[in-house]
Amino acid sequence: MNDIPTDQAIDTQAVRSYLLGLQNRIVSTLQAEDGKAFLSDGWTRPAGGALEGDGLSQLVEGGNLLERGGCNFSHVKGKALPPSATQHRPELAGAPFEAMGVSLVMHPLNPYVPTVHMNVRMLAAAPAGGATVTWFGGGMDLTPYYGFEDDAQHFHRVCRDAIGPALYARFKPWCDEYFFLKHRNEPRGVGGIFFDDFALPPEQGGHEAGFALMRATGDAFLEAYVPITQRRRGMPYGERERDFQAYRRGRYVEFNLVWDRGTHFGLHGGGRTESILMSMPPVVKWRYDWRPEPGTPEARLYTDFLRPREWASDRASDRASE
């Protein structure tokens, strides 16, 4: 790969090492929880094109816990930042850059176990004659089929405790806003945290503060998700619950293919299709204008969970019935 001139103060290799370690920890833990081994599929994009780089896709299909799930690491370098990335930072137009991240989506088999997504990423640009600058993005969000207040509260509280209440207060509503299906006027799930383009000036911590936020997010994932899987995976279910799960997974497909910027840019920009589409569920159903019967657990997903709520609040009064 080309060597990108890097400010001495910024060590992108340390970010790469963190991300590979994070992927390894997550996959090892989920594999142990599942009991079925993940597959590993490494790839490289050779030097010479507009982008070069490498990645590692790790995935499981037909597992005991996970019907389909994947955790991707990727690291690409490019000779010139595309205009879409520099419209707010014209001084970086055409600068060499690198982008790296870990992204995962897990679709459990049992409809009582929610689907989860987590992503952390860094973009670094090295303008000629200037110092390297970095931005961070990421987050995680939970998509239940059958809602449990305990699960949503646990997930949000782990997120809040990981990044602190001040950032949580910014990134929780951002998540609600981002993971929203405008064509359905419906949130994707119960949310979590989301941030993008996060960069602080040096006097507020600069690169190191962004990297710390990335680590706080990534490191919190297993604590946020695994206990939920453990308490739901043994719940008995039947055809009705599987059918509702398959129907609701259609919303996941719609969001990712229609609205998600990462998926959209990846598929339009020549990303690795099979890695990008590891977010697709294993089995999905569509049916016309379907609505659950009022009063059923399926209806409660819509009325009690698919709307923004203060899940991390410790006030007992913050209930759906308010």
Place this chain on the structure above:
Amino acid sequence: MNDIPTDQAIDTQAVRSYLLGLQNRIVSTLQAEDGKAFLSDGWTRPAGGALEGDGLSQLVEGGNLLERGGCNFSHVKGKALPPSATQHRPELAGAPFEAMGVSLVMHPLNPYVPTVHMNVRMLAAAPAGGATVTWFGGGMDLTPYYGFEDDAQHFHRVCRDAIGPALYARFKPWCDEYFFLKHRNEPRGVGGIFFDDFALPPEQGGHEAGFALMRATGDAFLEAYVPITQRRRGMPYGERERDFQAYRRGRYVEFNLVWDRGTHFGLHGGGRTESILMSMPPVVKWRYDWRPEPGTPEARLYTDFLRPREWASDRASDRASE
């Protein structure tokens, strides 16, 4: 609805009548073929907003021939053409307009029966002080799961005979180009015909020529598709074929949600979601980096059918083996 000033020579009401009749003929025939009644769901968009209009969605789910299929009529009027529609025709910016069309997608139950899509549409704009102008678009394309040369040839020859060899020679490659999954480097199916923005000057027939092309396309649909369903629907199939069908339907979802302009603009622009997403298949599966075993019928779909071929040619030598 508002009255839009219309050139005396252009009778958009005649186009509406044709489209409603076309929908009725298609649904009646497919219903008789299926044996299960279609549902009809009318809708109106009240005056006062940016768009007003009405439509009729007709659909079947769980039929004998069609596992899921819908045929939509819609007719909307707006006070001002959006900039995206007038970039090549600045003289029409802000003109009142109307858009109407019939669009269908049918997903058969039997994996040996191909999925089909057909659409015909008209856009009319009435600039202040100028004559009303109209453009037409449409086409139809066939998406087999198991390929049959007879079926592809029949479909293409009906298309060619309907619009004539000169237009077929333009609209067949346009279809190959349009219904292409760039992120898979793969055509959606065996194609057919596609045209957009079709308008001729008055000395070449003007509005009437465009309307005639719309009718030729719409009127050919049943002849192009029904005989194929009749000769394939009785073929025995099992879990293997259903599984491959569900996997390949994933490509249909990917194309429509990622690349199809009508779906994209509809979902982003406040169209009627349940009508737009009647194109989604009933059951879909995704699996990682799956490829068929060489030499199987599933592999032959990729090698012999998912590539542009001159299906309407009468030369016996025009074979996949060339």
